[in-house]
Amino acid sequence: MALTLHFPAKTVTTITQFPENPKTLIVQQCKTTKDLNQVHAHLIKSRFHLNPTISENLLEAAAILIPAATMDYALSIFHKINEPDSSAYNIMIRAFTLKQSPQEAVMLYKTMLENSLEPDRFTFACTLKACSRIRALEEGEQIHAQILKSGFGCRQLVTNTLIHLYAICGRIDIARKMFDRMSNRDVFSWNSMFSGYVKTECWREIVDLFNEMRDLGVKFDEVTLINVLMACGRLADIELGGWISEYMEEKELNGNVKLMTAVVDMYAKCGHVDKARRLFEQMNIKDVVAWSAMISGYSQARRCKEALGVFHDMQMANVVPNEVTMVSVLSCCAVLGALETGKWVHLYVKKKRMELTITLGTALMDFYAKCGLIENAVEVFKKMPLKNVFFWTVLIQCLASNGQGERALETYYIMREKNIEPNDVTFIAVLSACSHVGMVDEGRELFVSMSRDFDLEPRMEHYGCMVDILGRAGLIEEAYQFIKNMPIPPNPVIWRTLLAACRAHKNVEVGEESLKNLVTLEPMHSGDYFLLSDIYASAGRCEDALRVMNQMREQGIKKTPGCSLIELDGEIYEFLAEDNMCPHFKEVYDATENMMKRIKSAGYVPNTADARLDAEEDDKEASVAHHSEKLAIAFGLIRASPGTTIRISKNLRVCTDCHNATKIISKVFNREIVVRDRTRFHHFKEGSCSCNDYW
Template identity: 35%
Template sequence: MQHPQAADEAVPTSFASTAAGGPPPPPMPPPTTAGTLSNRALHARLLRSGALDADPSAAAPLAASAANSSLPYALSLLRAHPSTFSYNTTIRSLAHGPRPHLAVALYRSMLLGPLSNPNNYTYPPLLAACARLLPASSPTAAAAPGTAVHASLFRRGLDSRDRFIGASLLSFYAAAGDLPAARQVFDASPPGQRDLPLWNSLLHAHLSQGFYTHVLRLSRQMPAADEVTLLALVSACAHLGALDTGRWAHASYARTRRSTTRNLGTALLNMYMRCGDVESAWSVFRETLDKDVRTWSVMIAGLAINGLPRDALALFAEMKNTGVDPDSITMTAVLSACAHAGMVDEGKKFLDCMPVEYRVQPTIEHYGCVVDLLGRAGQLEEALALIKAVPFQADVVLWGALLVACRVHKNVDMGEMAAMEILKLDPQHAGACVFLSNVYADAGKWDLVQGVRSSMKEHKIYKPPGSSIVELNGVVYEFLSGDRSHPQCDRIYAMLDEICKTLSLKGYKPLTKEVTFDVDEEDKEVCISQHSEKLALALGLISTTRGAVIRIVKNLRICEDCHSVMKIVSAVYDRVIVVRDRNRFHHFKNGSCSCLDYW
């Protein structure tokens, strides 16, 4: 994070004024592309003029320029003409270059050398370098360099005096996955220094760790907001499906009459699509004048997963006509649209022409879309043949697409084979284990069901509990299956009873085969009637007026029974119900679903 005052520091005094009593230094030559040679030539000119003797910080731009291409030369400059400014400038250059670990090494050299007085400008880029060094797989385990830097600046009494250091520390701990430390840095800062950058750092720290409801709560406590704030808030709303909060944030920002940047416009577009509000997404898309490939791709993908694949393909044609070249993400969205529309021939043509017409090499994700496309069309043998023919080693994505198709088309043998292939690649894959368990339960093979579950327990493979989120009047509520923690618990379960009675009059019978436990039918019906999405639906029905849209976000795939219930409720209660599960959107209206019963 660059200190805003760094612009003042970035001008060496020898270039801004003359040395006391001495002649002015020679003017800086125009920039060249000669790299180190031009640096050396400039170095020689400064030495001849005496500028470096008058002000050693004049070496700073030379060292910073050379640091990422010729580090020994940069170090020789710093040792010959040491100054805190020169070290800071070079550390900043290395921190944002291809080898950020050298910024940490240079800091150590600074402390061991004749000059060991880093200041508040030293640490923000140094902490940014430490954050870049964190591995994505285990950031907390590799946080030692950053914590050592924190200890170093603490000894110098700089951790609480500078708000930019505080924001950089907070961002580092967020990147390291240490939210308690990030919060501690925030709480330790004097209230008068808790400005917008520091609040934004805290907000993005929670966002990066998936604490989306905390982002919403923190945003309400902030004294002000800017585009950085809104980007975090909109992203959290997209994950939660919190449309009301996202609309409020969008409207609040619009009232300031500030123009919407491309990044913000794309983030808003993504938020509306991920909340299932296609009309608002269209509005944002049409109002965004400076569209790039990312903007187009988000819109195409959003239309596809919201059950409007032909609109998605029409928009792709419009995109090409405007001269915007598609990228890999665009083509994934296009192939997904073909899959949802059942356009098998078109999808295969897109895959074949990608390298030539669009200059995009197919990836494993693209092949996965086509396997899904073939699977949806019931062409399971061709899908299996494609998996075996791809120029990569088949991964969990490809076998997973086939596994879903086998579940839908009741091909148990091929599905069992696909599940076994997934477990070879990922022995901890809960989805494949659950599929096998469900297949054996359908066949009444309870000994095999128990075998799968025992193996899962032995290898510590756990299926995440199903949870559903519904936002009502700007408040987000989360339910687990059988949840009784909501203050209106009695009314929710009374509504569930009413739904069951009403639906039974329409001929509905619970799909108890979804319950893969060896219990009697009545217990199965009770279990399936209390799924988290049904509880969220009941709360939505008792809390909103007739005609209001109910939006639910499920962390897992929606089960067949809940899917059937949502369809009937949409007709009986005259409601539009939008459910976003792990795979896609389901827009229930008048007794039908946008997914066409394939998910």
């Protein structure tokens, strides 16, 4: 009887005589579902399908070997086998696991036991893999008991899959005990342990285990090195990471894309971004993981403009980004205030119908919030398929930082009505909301509610929020006593928060006490000296202000220069305070001069107390006029389309003069201006600010 097989290369093969043992024909020569259908039909006609061995060959081809074949087809073959044995069940269990249906694999294992069939080591290994995929710890433990009863507990294949199961289900302690008891470990045993430690983020244990592996002279492979490089990146262990990099070069493994990507990622996470970039450029093949690692590296190093540059190159290379890429790019857009690029990313996410996971959804909300588009952040929140306490907390924080404290608290109470219990981070968000809008009584009540109603012990951040709430409200003495009564020693941030409140309310005495404590804890922080200097200056004690500045110079402490960013037509422009070397220097300074003249005519009076202390009296007005955000706003006025919102990101807190000036600019030029400073957002419109002058 003749049989015609069709192969992908358009060739047609005719078999004139069907072989008595058709295993080779079925398992090796069938390449498509059509080939398999022809063979299957012939087996039925010739009644070969009644032979258990041949039917299992057919089942293996349908379930595993031919990718295009469906599991429905494989099931139809399986159900027609008269009393299938454990081998047939093994094929189906393995197939369901491979084709992302681990639940069905576990159910089939239970059916096998119900039919009184004895599982073998392959059955156990395949079913345990399925349990690992769905984190089915309870079922895995039951199978472990069956393994011990069946006498397969010492089989290496079975032990390796058990180690992987326990590790991936969070029982890394049990996994390690099993690993340590193994008399004979192969590389898969070690890798199972490494994989478990990766899943549980036990980075130090990975490094220690790898050192043990080297001491014992056990050979490692690509999977081992990738896991260890990941740990090196998280621990900033550049010494071991560098050793692996040299080992790869010595063994000529630099052509391995996965390994090279892991090395690039390791160097980037260890802060050696330039070294990572050099290796990245040497890679002949760069997949999406490699590009994402490089972008993420720049993002974590806060070199966000370079990260977006790499993303642009990635687009030019026609490499399709994934979720990791999108999250890193959105993070950079949030830092830079790069609204147009971030909007493109969101459009891409929608177009590709990417799932709004916790990570991606949070990145989108954070991006919109940090660009001052709070309604867009709310819209992302509404579209999240699952709204857990994490997302509610992010929304509350977004509202709080954008000056919508009342709305943030309303959101918190809506969350509570939905019986979603807050966590400690939620309370940081709601207390922050109270501080931004001056809700002192609400803040006190929420702080007490943490431990009283939810058994949450306040952390340093919560105490810091309370100091901020009291300090902003002018309750300086109460804030000071609150710090003195804290059950844990206050950190520099606590004292710095109080110092900032002293500047706002011109409290010299408590300000001096705050700086004394700060100098003890963190002596080289320039901002602290400037805060006290400002307090002296605002109190008319200019000599004391200059003394503080001289003390800074003597100790070699340098001030962080003011820096503001603005995005125009997808490009980021950077301005430094009193910078006469910036691009478009003449254009920017001419525009700034014109802007200052117009707002003076509208009633603006320069606050020269915010000028450099070492500036001559005649230069003080020019000094405050050339603060970085004023330069950026002036540039935006002449370059951005009429009527569009001007968005500025600043690295320092907005000074009083810039805040007053920007309010008047928004009215005179009829522009909405959004300024994001180090601590919050200011939405300026028609001569007023969203913070109600309370920042």
